[in-house]
Amino acid sequence: MGAVITLEDVELRHGGRVILSGLSGTVDTGSLTALIGPNGSGKTTLLRAIAGLHPLAGGRIDRHGVSSADTALLAQGSHLDRxxxxxxxxxxxxxxxxxxxxxxxxxxxxxxxxxxxxxxxxxxxxxxxxxxxxxxxxxxxxxxxxxxxDAKLILLDEPFTAVDTATTQLLLSVVHDWHAQGRTVIAVLHDMDLVREHFPHTMMLTGQTAQWDAGLQAA
Amino acid sequence: MLNFLLEPFTLGFMRRALAGCLALSIAAPPLGVFLVLRRMSLMSDVLQHGVLPGIAIGAIFAGLSVWAMGIGGVVAGLAVAVVAGWLARRTGGREDSQLAGMYLLALAAGVALISSQHSLDLTHLLFGNVLAVDDTALFGMAGVATITLPVLALIWRPLVLESLDPGFMAATSGKGGLWHLIFLVLVVLCVVSGFVALGTLMSVGLMMLPAIAARHWSDSLAGQVRVSVLLACLSSVGGLILSYNVDIPAGPAIVLTAGGLWLLSLVAGPRASLWRQAMPHA
Structure with missing residues (x-):
C-alpha cells in the first residue's frame, strides 16, 4: 500500500488570507480518512486543493498519477440548484x-x-x-x-450534513463499500462519534497546521 | 374577424417579418430557458443594451447596412457578455449592481452615438420596424435560427451539466468555460439578428418571456423548451397582428403579447402558478 496523496509543505490561501501552511503528510492508497477541524480551518479548501480545484500558494501535492477522471469530489449539495x-x-x-x-x-x-x-x-x-x-x-x-x-480517489465534503440518521447509516454503508473495494476515501466531517466509529484515520486541522491520527482520544 | 387576423399578412413586408419572427421564435426561447436556469436573466438585460453602441458604430462606419450594424452589434454584444461574465464570476454571481452599471453605461453610449447620426432613427433601432425587414434582415434571422438549433443540440449535454452543477463540471472535465462561451455566442447572435424587426430593446423579450412562462407549464427541461417555442410562435403571430391593427411598433407588440402569455401562465399555468398555490389539490 503506497501513498496516493503526498502533501509537501502545502500552503493554502483563501481571498489572500493564509488558512493553512506547512502542511505535510501522506494518505495511503485504499485508506479511509476523516478530515476534521473547526469551522474555517480550511477543510473544504484542502479537499478542493487535493482535487486540483484550488491553487496552491506554496508547496506541492503529489497525486501519484491519479488523474482528475479518477477523482470524485462530492461538494456540499447546497451549492447545486435544486x-x-x-x-x-x-x-x-x-x-x-x-x-x-x-x-x-x-x-x-x-x-x-x-x-x-x-x-x-x-x-x-x-x-x-x-x-x-x-x-x-x-x-x-x-x-x-x-x-x-467509479473513481479511485473519493473526496466527500460534509456528506452527512442535513441528513437524517437512517440516511446517514445507509450512506455510511456505501462509504464502507468503497473502502472495501480498495478506493481511497477522504471525508470532511463534524460528528466525532461517527468519526470514531467508522474512520480508521483522521487528519485534524488546527489553526494553520495538521495533526494526523490524533486528537480523537482527547476529544 | 378573419379579416382582422389575415389582412396584415397580405402585405409582403408583414409576411417577411412573420417568417423572420417565427424563425427567431424557434431558436431564441430555448436559449432563454437556459438563461433562466443559469440565473442569468439579468445578463439578457445587459446584452440588449450592450449591442446598441456596436450597432451605432457599425452604422457610423458603413451607413444603414444591416450587415455592418449586425456585425457591430455582435462584436459589442460578445464584448459586453464576456466582461459581464467576468464581473459576475469575480463576485461569485451575487453582485449584480456592476451588471446594472454596465448596461446603463452601454445604453447611454448607444443613444448618444445614434443621436449624433441624423440618418438613424432611434425609435426604430430600439423598438423595431417591420417595414425595414428586407431580405438581408430576413436571411439574418433565418440564418441565425439555422445555426442556433443544431449547435444547441450539439452542446446540449455539457450545457445541461454545466448549468446544473458548474463545480462538478469543472472538477470532472474542466471545460465548462468553452460550452458557456459557445452558448453566449448563440445568445448574442439571436439578440442581434432580431434587432431590425423587433428593436434591440425588444428582441430579448422574445427570448426571455416565453422561457419564463414555460416554467409554469412543464417541470422537464425538454418540456419547457417545447412550450417556450410554442409560446414564442404565438407571440410573434399575435404581436404582428396587433402591431398592424393598432399601429404600434412590432417589437413592443410582440413583447406585449408574450408578456400577456407569461402573466396568464403565472396566474393559471399548471405548475407553480398562483392558481396552483391557492388550490394545491385542484
Whole structure:
C-alpha cells in the first residue's frame, strides 16, 4: 500500500488570507480518512486543493498519477440548484465515467445508473424530478452520482450534513463499500462519534497546521 | 374577424417579418430557458443594451447596412457578455449592481452615438420596424435560427451539466468555460439578428418571456423548451397582428403579447402558478 496523496509543505490561501501552511503528510492508497477541524480551518479548501480545484500558494501535492477522471469530489449539495428541471436518473447518468459531451449513454451506463440509485435506496424514483426530493433523498442522488463516477480517489465534503440518521447509516454503508473495494476515501466531517466509529484515520486541522491520527482520544 | 387576423399578412413586408419572427421564435426561447436556469436573466438585460453602441458604430462606419450594424452589434454584444461574465464570476454571481452599471453605461453610449447620426432613427433601432425587414434582415434571422438549433443540440449535454452543477463540471472535465462561451455566442447572435424587426430593446423579450412562462407549464427541461417555442410562435403571430391593427411598433407588440402569455401562465399555468398555490389539490 503506497501513498496516493503526498502533501509537501502545502500552503493554502483563501481571498489572500493564509488558512493553512506547512502542511505535510501522506494518505495511503485504499485508506479511509476523516478530515476534521473547526469551522474555517480550511477543510473544504484542502479537499478542493487535493482535487486540483484550488491553487496552491506554496508547496506541492503529489497525486501519484491519479488523474482528475479518477477523482470524485462530492461538494456540499447546497451549492447545486435544486429547482433545476431534471430527473434523478439524468443527474446520475450525466456523471457516468467518461461519458463526455457527445458519447452515447448506452445500456451499460443506464444499468449502472439504476444500480447506483438502487444502492442508495431510490429504486423506482428514477423519473422523479430533483425538485420533488427531500434533502436526504437529494444527498442519496449525489451519492449515486459519486458511485457511477467509479473513481479511485473519493473526496466527500460534509456528506452527512442535513441528513437524517437512517440516511446517514445507509450512506455510511456505501462509504464502507468503497473502502472495501480498495478506493481511497477522504471525508470532511463534524460528528466525532461517527468519526470514531467508522474512520480508521483522521487528519485534524488546527489553526494553520495538521495533526494526523490524533486528537480523537482527547476529544 | 378573419379579416382582422389575415389582412396584415397580405402585405409582403408583414409576411417577411412573420417568417423572420417565427424563425427567431424557434431558436431564441430555448436559449432563454437556459438563461433562466443559469440565473442569468439579468445578463439578457445587459446584452440588449450592450449591442446598441456596436450597432451605432457599425452604422457610423458603413451607413444603414444591416450587415455592418449586425456585425457591430455582435462584436459589442460578445464584448459586453464576456466582461459581464467576468464581473459576475469575480463576485461569485451575487453582485449584480456592476451588471446594472454596465448596461446603463452601454445604453447611454448607444443613444448618444445614434443621436449624433441624423440618418438613424432611434425609435426604430430600439423598438423595431417591420417595414425595414428586407431580405438581408430576413436571411439574418433565418440564418441565425439555422445555426442556433443544431449547435444547441450539439452542446446540449455539457450545457445541461454545466448549468446544473458548474463545480462538478469543472472538477470532472474542466471545460465548462468553452460550452458557456459557445452558448453566449448563440445568445448574442439571436439578440442581434432580431434587432431590425423587433428593436434591440425588444428582441430579448422574445427570448426571455416565453422561457419564463414555460416554467409554469412543464417541470422537464425538454418540456419547457417545447412550450417556450410554442409560446414564442404565438407571440410573434399575435404581436404582428396587433402591431398592424393598432399601429404600434412590432417589437413592443410582440413583447406585449408574450408578456400577456407569461402573466396568464403565472396566474393559471399548471405548475407553480398562483392558481396552483391557492388550490394545491385542484
Amino acid at each position: 429547482s433545476f428541471p431534471i430527473t434523478c436518473r439524468d443527474v446520475v447518468a450525466l456523471a457516468a465515467t467518461r461519458v463526455g459531451a457527445f458519447r452515447s449513454i448506452g445500456r451499460g451506463r443506464m444499468a449502472a445508473t439504476s444500480a447506483a440509485l438502487d444502492r442508495v435506496g431510490l429504486a423506482g424514483m428514477e423519473s422523479r424530478p430533483i425538485q420533488a426530493l427531500s434533502a436526504g433523498q437529494f444527498q442519496r442522488v449525489l451519492f449515486a452520482r459519486t458511485i457511477v463516477q
